[in-house]
Amino acid sequence: MYTGRRYTALVFFKWTLRKTLWFFLIASIPTILYAFGWHFLSLPWQPVALLGTALAFSVGFKNNASYGRLWEARQIYGAIINDSRSFAFTLRDTLGGKQDETVKLMFYRHFAWLTALRFSLREFRPWENTKNRSNQNFSQGNFVIPEWQSKVEEELKQYLSDDELAYILSKKNKSTQLLATQSETLGKLKKEGVISHIEWLELQKGLTRLIDDQGKAERIKNFPYPRNFETVMTFLMYIFIFLLPFGLLKEYAALGKGTFLEDYTIWFNIPFTALIAWAFHILDTIGESSVNPFEGNPNDVPITQISRMLEIDLKDMLDDKDLPQPLAAQNGILM
Numbered sequence: 568m569y570t571g572r573r574y575t576a577l578v579f580f581k582w583t584l585r586k587t588l589w590f591f592l593i594a595s596i597p598t599i600l601y602a603f604g605w606h607f608l609s610l611p612w613q614p615v616a617l618l619g620t621a622l623a624f625s626v627g628f629k630n631n632a633s634y635g636r637l638w639e640a641r642q643i644y645g646a647i648i649n650d651s652r653s654f655a656f657t658l659r660d661t662l663g664g665k666q667d668e669t670v671k672l673m674f675y676r677h678f679a680w681l682t683a684l685r686f687s688l689r690e691f692r693p694w695e696n697t698k699n700r701s702n703q704n705f706s707q708g709n710f711v712i713p714e715w716q717s718k719v720e721e722e723l724k725q726y727l728s729d730d731e732l733a734y735i736l737s738k739k740n741k742s743t744q745l746l747a748t749q750s751e752t753l754g755k756l757k758k759e760g761v762i763s764h765i766e767w768l769e770l771q772k773g774l775t776r777l778i779d780d781q782g783k784a785e786r787i788k789n790f791p792y793p794r795n796f797e798t799v800m801t802f803l804m805y806i807f808i809f810l811l812p813f814g815l816l817k818e819y820a821a822l823g824k825g826t827f828l829e830d831y832t833i834w835f836n837i838p839f840t841a842l843i844a845w846a847f848h849i850l851d852t853i854g855e856s857s858v859n860p861f862e863g864n865p866n867d868v869p870i871t872q873i874s875r876m877l878e879i880d881l882k883d884m885l886d887d888k889d890l891p892q893p894l895a896a897q898n899g900i901l902m
Contacts, residue, residue: 568869568901582701583852587845594812594840601816602833608813615814618807622847625800630854632792640787640860640868647780648877651677654773655881661766662756665885669756674881676749679726681874682719683741684781687788688861688870689714694791695862696855702864710900712863713871746778784861792858804851808844815840869894869901 580587597608655674662670689712696702697712706712720736727735731748738744750771757767815836822832860868872894879890894901 568867568872569865570896570899570901581704583845583849585701586848587841590808590841590844590848591837593808593844594837597812597816598833598836598840601820601836606816609816609820610810610813612814612818615807615810618803618810619843619847622800622803622807625796625803626847626850626854629792629796629800629858630850633854633858636787636792637857637860637866637868640784643780643783643787644868644870644873647681647777647784648873650773650776650780651681651877652880654770654777655884657773658770659884661762661770669752669761671885673749673752674885675726676731676745677881678878679723679735680742680745680749680777681877682722682726683735683745684784685870685874686714686719686722687740687742688784689863692788692791692859692862694794695859697863701852702856706865709898710865710902711897712902715863742781743778746774746781750774788859788861797855800851804847807847811844812836812840863902865900867902872901 601608655677658673659665659667659670662673664670691697697706719741720732723732723735723741735741735744735748753762753767753770753774756762757764762770816833819836819839820833822835856864857866860866861870875891875894879893882890
């Protein structure tokens with residue numbers, strides 16, 4: 568999550584430099600050839616404008632869908648915050664208070680669940696964008712993805728016993744099995760008469776809300792923005808960018824007729840075509856950078872920071888004095 572007021576122009580320039588240079592090259596070739604007499608290269612501007620209009624609608628639709636996925640992901644983690652807090656204080660007060668060993672065991676198991684969940688959500692998927700060259704170049708020196716800098720077993724070690732750690736690491740979906748272990752512990756407490764049936768039901772409802780939150784996050788992670796829409800729009804984008812300089816040749820050539828600029832206005836085609844192509848492409852790129860809200864881009868939901876914040880809150884409920892430090896933004900970016 569970017570925490571600054573706005574990105575600077577320099578950041579955008581660096582992020583899109585390679586593609587911008589390509590746009591200048593695409594605009595330059597037909598312009599130079601036209602200036603040297605290849606006037607047959609000119610196309611009517613109307614079909615190009617119609618294609619640009621269709622592309623604008625497509626980009627708007629995609630960006631709207633991308634923001635919807637991003638906002639839904641943030642709502643899911645907002646629910647995880649609320650459901651974690653309510654489950655924690657209900658568990659604490661039901662089982663006998665802050666010093667109870669079972670309470671501490673289940674609190675730390677919840678920290679492990681938050682950790683396992685964020686690691687699974689940061690796993691790479693083939694349709695994601697974190698490995699694109701422009702995104703990799705931007706990330707270098709600006710931010711790191713914590714889940715890519717360590718291993719899940721090392722993180723879980725601080726929350727689980729050796730036996731339980733070995734058991735959880737043997738499972739494919741570690742976060743699901745951690746909640747299942749929580750449920751198993753509650754079942755044993757009910758059988759032993761430590762908690763009543765009503766108390767067990769309330770705590771089970773808390774676990775049910777947490778597994779529901781996890782399932783919603785996994786749905787967004789594992790179901791991409793439909794690739795057919797993305798493919799068609801990519802084709803439209805590059806067809807439009809390729810045809811754009813040809814459609815504007817006559818318009819810029821005629822711009823200076825009757826003035827001292829008559830032989831020079833054709834060269835305006837290069838910067839203005841590149842600018843229009845850049846505008847369409849950057850809007851599409853912004854949408855694509857927001858469409859997978861857990862992948863590890865600067866505009867993602869800050870699941871690492873939220874998990875740390877919850878660990879601080881829950882340890883504070885136990886009057887734990889050894890609280891971890893909140894995660895700070897790195898160059899304005901929270902992960």
